[in-house]
Every structure is written in structure tokens, then in C-alpha cells.
Amino acid sequence: MTFNGKNVLVTGAVKGIGREIAVTLSKLNLKVWINYRSNPNAADELQALIEKDGGKAAVISFDAADEDAFTNGIKTIIESDGELSYLVNNAGITNDKLALRMKKDDFTSVIDINLTGVFIGCKEALKVMSKQRFGSVVNIASVVGETGNIGQVNYSASKGGVIAMTKSFAQEAASRNIRYNTITPGFIATDMTDKLSDEIKTSFVEKIPLKRFGTPKDVANAVAFLLSDNASYITGETLKVNGGIYM
Helix, strand or coil: CCCCCCEEEECCCCCHHHHHHHHHHHCCCCEEEEEECCCHHHHHHHHHHHHHCCCEEEEEECCCCCHHHHHHHHHHHHHHHCCCCEEEECCCCCCCECHHHCCHHHHHHHHHHHHHHHHHHHHHHHHHHHHHCCEEEEEECCCHHHHCCCCEHHHHHHHHHHHHHHHHHHHHHHHHCEEEEEEEECCECCHHHHCCCHHHHHHHHHHCCCCCCECHHHHHHHHHHHHCHHHCCCCCCEEEECCCCCC
16 A cells, blocks of 8 residues: 555554554554553553554644644644644544433533544644645544444444544545545454453354454554555545444
């Protein structure tokens, strides 16, 4: 894969899918800005790992739901590198409850990070990328944003919103040579799924046509493709990385 730009910001980059995205992109000769909110040790460890393997990385801390903090974070990157070529909006949370037990704060807390935070990132990236007439943004949504899920009214709404919002950004940014795409992972093997019982894992796998959970690397490879010049004629797309569980 080839890249016209030089650096990438990955939000929520210190664990799981975000961490693998950062590692994968660093191996493709991009400088990776590792964003975290509350785990500086993990961020520093990831930076050291990337640099040990010959890559370039920097750590930057801000809450993706805080507009001023996100804006200042991007300003820091521009001041350091003179550009922001790529953005991966990966930061997200869950707060699962059945709808009848879900309070308004349970709903809005997830929306604030998963949807509003992505909006802020997309908007601020559009500002800086418009000046350079180039850029690519990938937003990490979820298969439940396409299908819904019991106990995840808030999470499904946030991820469904990301899918729709990305298409709108793609239309507004296309004339400036900036692309926006979405990835919707299915069941991915992470620390979260490791906590599930073998019985529950088996029941999930039986529903997946490829008969396995995906890996963070599966998602990271898709992110790298959509960011790269190999996808230069793809914008507004939703790429499913779900083993066929939803087609």
C-alpha cells in the first residue's frame, strides 16, 4: 500500500483494535500519533514498541469528546509536523443496559464519546486537511450500528449515527480531495471478548459464516487500505469486517 501523506492520528490507540491499528500503520512508514485519555503507561509502552521496530510515534493525550481538547491536540500535531494527513476515529465506550433500565445519562454518555467525539474529529480534520487539499479519515463504527443489539440501544444509536454522518462528511469534503469512510467490525477477539465464557463464545461463532472471531489485525488491515492511495477512489463507503455475520 502507498501513502501520499506522512502522519496519522489514532484516537483511543492504547489497547485492542486501536493499538493494532497504530502498530500496523507504523509499519507502513507513517508517523503515528497515539491518543489516549487515561492510560499514559500503555501509551508510552506502545510508543516504545513502535520505535523499537523502527517506526515513528508520538503520544498525545486528550478526551475525544472534549472539543477544545481535540482541537488543541490537532494544533499540536500541526505545529510539530506541519500537517495532518490521516485520522482514525477509534475511541469509544460501551454502557450496556436493557432499554427500560437505561437512564438518559447512560444514553448520552455513550453518544458523547462514540458519536459527538467522532463528529469533532471529522470536523477539525476537515479544517486542516482542506488547507492542504488532501486527507483521509476512517471512522470505526460497529456491526450493531447496522443491525441493532439487545442491551445496546445507546451503542447501536452511536455507531449507526457514525455510519450516516460519515457519508455526509464524504459528500462535503470530496471537492477538497478528502475522503471519509467507515469500518464496521463484527465480533473481534479482544480483552472484552476474552472475558466471555466458552459457551457464549461458541454460540457467537456458530452464527458467523467464517466460523471464527475476527482479530484486531483484520480491522487494522482494512483501515490501512481505506486510508491509503490504493483506495483513492473510495469515499463514503462502509466496509464490513465481520466474517459474514451481516451482509
